[in-house]
Amino acid sequence: MKVTVVGAGNVGATCADAIARWELANEVVLLDIKDGFAEGKALDIWQTSPINLFDTRPVGSTSDYSKTAGSDVVVITSGLPRKPGMSRDDLIATNAAIVKSVTENVVKSSPEAIIIVVSNPLDVMTYCAYLNSNFPSSRVFGMAGILDTARYRAFLAEALDVSPKDIQAVLMGGHGDTMVPLPRYTTVGGIPVTELIEKDKLDAIVERTKKGGGEIVNLLGTSAWYAPGTAAAQMVEAIVRDQRRVFPVCAWLDGEYGLKNIYLGIPVVLGKNGIERIIELQLDKDETELLHASAKAVREVMDVLDKMSVSA
Numbered sequence: 001m002k003v004t005v006v007g008a009g010n011v012g013a014t015c016a017d018a019i020a021r022w023e024l025a026n027e028v029v030l031l032d033i034k035d036g037f038a039e040g041k042a043l044d045i046w047q048t049s050p051i052n053l054f055d056t057r058p059v060g061s062t063s064d065y066s067k068t069a070g071s072d073v074v075v076i077t078s079g080l081p082r083k084p085g086m087s088r089d090d091l092i093a094t095n096a097a098i099v100k101s102v103t104e105n106v107v108k109s110s111p112e113a114i115i116i117v118v119s120n121p122l123d124v125m126t127y128c129a130y131l132n133s134n135f136p137s138s139r140v141f142g143m144a145g146i147l148d149t150a151r152y153r154a155f156l157a158e159a160l161d162v163s164p165k166d167i168q169a170v171l172m173g174g175h176g177d178t179m180v181p182l183p184r185y186t187t188v189g190g191i192p193v194t195e196l197i198e199k200d201k202l203d204a205i206v207e208r209t210k211k212g213g214g215e216i217v218n219l220l221g222t223s224a225w226y227a228p229g230t231a232a233a234q235m236v237e238a239i240v241r242d243q244r245r246v247f248p249v250c251a252w253l254d255g256e257y258g259l260k261n262i263y264l265g266i267p268v269v270l271g272k273n274g275i276e277r278i279i280e281l282q283l284d285k286d287e288t289e290l291l292h293a294s295a296k297a298v299r300e301v302m303d304v305l306d307k308m309s310v311s312a
Contacts, residue, residue, distance in 0.1 A: 004068040007077035008032035014229025071110040079119035137252035144175035145248025146231040151212040173294030242272035
């Protein structure tokens with residue numbers, strides 16, 4: 001089993017480290033365009049193997065995709081953060097060009113791989129990878145829902161003073177302010193969360209979750225990496241171990257939830273073939289309206305990409 005992580009920054013390196021520590025593959029390749037950067041990160045991870053007791057071999061590569069050949073799963077974390085003065089369209093164009101190039105190289109080196117996209121803006125970058133891979137949509141999807149639900153569950157665990165292990169939750173929609181938390185599908189040890197916390201407190205946690213990434217940026221001056229990198233590694237685990245986990249992921253919709261030709265966060269079964277099936281929840285009227293509003297916001301960004309030459 002071989003896994004590649006493209007982008008050796010904080011998120012990519014955290015993901016590769018988790019993959020190694022959890023022994024999800026014989027080899028995890030970390031690739032970056034910065035000379036020696038991925039090699040250094042891989043070497044550092046490898047030197048923890050006698051301490052953390054794992055056998056997975058980390059390998060670093062500077063833009064040499066031949067080292068990634070035959071990967072079963074490829075995680076794409078490449079991309080630039082939005083800088084002062086940069087418009088949304090500028091960010092999309094810049095990162096789409098990066099994701100397009102990475103995807104084309106991945107397809108050449110690992111034509112049977114499953115692709116997990118972490119690059120931002122998440123929904124549209126997943127769409128970009130899908131367009132440029134010509135892979136079935138079941139093998140190209142994005143990481144966002146696991147991160148968002150992790151934040152939601154962590155905030156709930158803190159508010160309720162319980163273990164986060166006992167909290168299960170579903171979030172849908174786009175990654176960001178338009179995400180759609182579903183409190184009636186949130187349980188604590190099987191107990192509906194609405195029976196354990198007041199509505200105003202739950203609403204406040206939902207709002208904090210929507211702005212979870214921004215909260216980290218305000219504190220650190222940069223985006224998060226421990227939770228996003230580990231969330232991506234958990235998706236890798238579900239695939240390589242064929243766990244058939246039920247996770248919210250950014251997936252291609254073809255009529256489900258009344259939506260078509262769009263990448264959006266929804267619950268799926270994740271296994272050795274990637275997305276084994278999409279789960280359609282019975283949403284009520286308000287939830288459906290929120291999901292469709294989120295889809296509208298995502299589609300507007302996808303439309304921006306469609307008008308750019310980098311999209312295919």
